Amino acid sequence: MRKTVAGLMAGIGFMFACGTPAQSQELTIFWAEWDPANYLQELVNEYEAETGVKVTVETTPWADFQTKAFTEFNAKGSAYDMVVGDSQWIGAASEAGHYVDLTEFFNKHKLSEVMAPATVKYYSEYPANSGKYWSIPAEGDAVGWSYRKDWFEDPKEMEAFKAKYGYDLAPPKDWKQLRDIAEFFHRPDQKRYGIAIYTDNSYDGLVMGVENAIFSFGGELGDYSTYKVDGIINSEKNVKALETYRELYGFTPPGWAKSFFVENNQAITENLAAMSMNYFAFFPALVNEASNPNAKVTGFFANPAGPDGDQYAALGGQGISIVSYSENKEEAMKFLEWFIKDETQKRWAELGGYTASAKVLESEEFQNATPYNKAFYETMFKVKDFWATPEYAELLIQMNQRIYPYVTAGQGTAKEALDALAKDWNATFKKYGRH
Numbered sequence: 486m487r488k489t490v491a492g493l494m495a496g497i498g499f500m501f502a503c504g505t506p507a508q509s510q511e512l513t514i515f516w517a518e519w520d521p522a523n524y525l526q527e528l529v530n531e532y533e534a535e536t537g538v539k540v541t542v543e544t545t546p547w548a549d550f551q552t553k554a555f556t557e558f559n560a561k562g563s564a565y566d567m568v569v570g571d572s573q574w575i576g577a578a579s580e581a582g583h584y585v586d587l588t589e590f591f592n593k594h595k596l597s598e599v600m601a602p603a604t605v606k607y608y609s610e611y612p613a614n615s616g617k618y619w620s621i622p623a624e625g626d627a628v629g630w631s632y633r634k635d636w637f638e639d640p641k642e643m644e645a646f647k648a649k650y651g652y653d654l655a656p657p658k659d660w661k662q663l664r665d666i667a668e669f670f671h672r673p674d675q676k677r678y679g680i681a682i683y684t685d686n687s688y689d690g691l692v693m694g695v696e697n698a699i700f701s702f703g704g705e706l707g708d709y710s711t712y713k714v715d716g717i718i719n720s721e722k723n724v725k726a727l728e729t730y731r732e733l734y735g736f737t738p739p740g741w742a743k744s745f746f747v748e749n750n751q752a753i754t755e756n757l758a759a760m761s762m763n764y765f766a767f768f769p770a771l772v773n774e775a776s777n778p779n780a781k782v783t784g785f786f787a788n789p790a791g792p793d794g795d796q797y798a799a800l801g802g803q804g805i806s807i808v809s810y811s812e813n814k815e816e817a818m819k820f821l822e823w824f825i826k827d828e829t830q831k832r833w834a835e836l837g838g839y840t841a842s843a844k845v846l847e848s849e850e851f852q853n854a855t856p857y858n859k860a861f862y863e864t865m866f867k868v869k870d871f872w873a874t875p876e877y878a879e880l881l882i883q884m885n886q887r888i889y890p891y892v893t894a895g896q897g898t899a900k901e902a903l904d905a906l907a908k909d910w911n912a913t914f915k916k917y918g919r920h
Contacts, residue, residue, distance in 0.1 A: 510816050511539045514805070515554060515565040518544040521624050521766055524836040525569075531832070532823055538816060547688075558583040558808070566811040567820070569623050569803045573689075575611045577875040578806070584619040585807040585814060587821075591618035594825055601625065604841035607870040608804030613709050620804025621821055622841030624766070627798045627864045628697050628788060629857065631753050631771050632656060632760045635782035636670060645669075656786040660701060660729055663760070663789050667736035670759035679736030681752035681761040684893055685745035686885040692871065693799040694762060695730050695888060697788050700797035700869045702726035707910065709872065712919040714910045719903035726791070727899040731892050742893040753783055764801045765864070768857045769837060785857035787864045800870040802839065841865070876917050883909040 514529070516522045522544045529540035543565070545553050551571065557564055558578065570578060578584045587609075591597065596618070597605050604622035611619055636642060637654055646654035650665050657663040667679030683694030699706070704723035707714035717723075734741070738757045741748070746767050752758035754777045774780045790796035805824070807817045823829055830842035834851055839861065845851050852859045872880050887906040890896035914920055 510813060511541065512566045512813055512817055512820060513564065514540060514542045514567045514569065515557075516542055516544055516569040516803075517547045517550040519547070519766065520769060521838055522569075524833070524838045525624075527836050528829070528833055528838065529820075532820065536819075536823075538820070540820065551688075555583075558810075561810045563808075563810045563812050565808050566813045566817045567805055567807055569805045570620070571803055572607045572800060573871050573873050573877045573881075575608070575619055575804070576873045576877065579611050579617075579619045580875050583809055585809055586617065586619065587621065587807070588616065588618045590818065590821065591621075594822075596621065596825065599825065599843065600841045601843045601846055601865050603800065603865060603868045604802070604804075607800050607868070607873070608802065608841070611873055613873075620806040621825060622802075623805040623824075623838075624802045625839040625841040625846075625861075625865050626764050626766045626802030627800055627861070627868045628693060628762060629765050629768070629798065629860050629864055630656075630760055630762055630786050630788065631750075631768065631857075632784050632786065633753065633758075633779065633782060634784040635779075636759050637784070656784065657760075657789045659790045659792070660698065661792065664729065664732060666759060667733055671736040673739070677756070678738040678752075678758045679760070680733055681737060681741065681744065681749045681758040682730070682733055683745055683749065683762055684734065684737075684741055684889075685743050686889040687743075689871065689881060690745040691889060691892065692881060692884050693801070695727060695892070696799035696869070696871065697762065697797075698726035698730045698791075699723050700799070701788060701791035701795050702729070703791055703793050703795045705869075706872065709874075712874075712914045714914070715907045718910065719900065719907045723903055724899045727888065727891070727903065731895070731899065734892055750777075753777065753779060765839060765857060765861045766801065769855075772856055783856075785860050787860040797867050797869050798864050800868040802841075874917075874919070876913055879913050880910060883913065 522542050526542040533539050554568055600622045604625055608622045609618045609620045611617060643654045646669055657666055670677060671679035683690040685691060702722045702725055704720055704726055705717050707717050746763055749761045749763045750767055750770055752761040753771055770776045771783050772780050777783060788798035807814055811817055830840045830845050834840040834845050846862050846865060852862050884906055887902045891899060891902040
């Protein structure tokens, strides 16, 4: 992407050259430890060059990110001026007063029109459809798929696949084809397997993986405005989706019961699987020959459609919020004004960040910049997310506890797991007075 849109830099460089450093104030942004945080540090170094305000992106491993952030929030600490928080945090953080209300800023800059609609809905607005905004869409992300093009395009494999299934071997258009292809390439005797899916149940890996099936099978997690879940989370569509996910687990490599983004990239780099589910944010490593010896033969596709043509994907990514306890809120607001500019969003994409700017996403320049950007663009306009209510953590734990034994060990049935989950979630919502 850097080489492809390098020309964009000329104008930005001129802008920086004309800027006059005015202050020596410092800002700290807190985020998880991963490549996009490194890209953001590169971006904000240019803000310092323009304004004289030093911005530091402080990171912590993903496993500690939520705990460390909320420990600081609950202590009303001022260590962080801004945080790039997970989308499901927004209810808990806004209701507890940890985030600054950005509604006026949002409306002034018409960000509901500037940013991709789904990113506004899931990264910024809480409660749903309230017109209240707490974050600026920052790192767009969603689940997509990588695959081994050399396996798919092998003439012998293509001939054998068509003879068995009656249609051409190609990136799957729907979940039935996804299942067929996973079955076709699942050859344990050759140490070659069909598919890599999320199964880790320590945070949101398994749940996000299953969401890809649920949403594309036409299902939902519940009614986010009324908190009704019975008949929705355990609907017939969701039962079929969970059954399909369980079937796909049967085509994964051995020992795949605690796998998330690291393992799913390894499935491609170590010749384990034909197809692999992962967030787009982890795909740069798959086109880098230094980290993926199969980079030249790795392809990408968006989450396939379900049996009735519905096609959605689980949302990842985060918005950037101003922390209420910051002693530099005014300067942080100025930073956000710079961050949302078109030229900044172009530069953000150029560095490797996944902009949420609709204008940048829709440009041919962006879509052709990498082998996976077009699939990312297609996905970001059809994503859905988990509950963002303050009790989301309990809901996440309960979903993991109910579906993990079924998916990875075949305990009980999909209907039994989802019926039990509906009871859990009803009890949780009753405990918090949601209905």
